[in-house]
Amino acid sequence: KSWTAPAISLSSSIKSFNLKELKQERxxxxxxxxLLQVTNPMCIVFLLSLFPQFIDPKGSYVQQVSLIIAMFVITCWFVHIAYSYSAAAAADRWMTKNFSLWLNKISGFLFWLISVSILVKMF
Incomplete structure (x- = not known):
């Protein structure tokens, strides 16, 4: 279906907000x-498995954990800021019908590759 899906322009589907609605939406x-990240068990398990190997048992536990958490939060913040600015900068190109057509063709091709690889591994 991805291969034959029609190209759409995403710029026509963007709704406009007034300032009050935009603030409430944000x-x-x-x-x-x-809330999703705080309750995400995968994130909790990842952090509980990652952090202990960087903590010195002879040092101050609170200070070390605080530093690791601060470094993790700052790194995540910079990565997400970079993602959002990259997406905003490329939004004009990504919302065209031409990009949608290429995205459909590439994703359709990748789905075919996945199915072929499954068939190859079955035999």
Missing amino acids: IHILTSAA
Whole structure:
């Protein structure tokens, strides 16, 4: 279906907000994203498996954990800022019908590659 899907322009599907709705929407997105990450078991397991190997048992536990958490949060923040600015900079090109057509063709081709690799591994 991806291969034959019609190209669409995403710029026509963007809705406009007034300032009050935009502020409420941002707050809602931020709080729901924060709640999702705090309750995400994969993130908790990852951090619990990653952090202990960088903690010196002879040093101050609170100071070391605080430093590791601060470094992790700052790194994640910079990565997400870079993602969002990259997406905003490329949005004009990504919302065209031409990009949608190429994206459909590439994703359709990748789905075919996945299915061929499954067939090859079965035999």
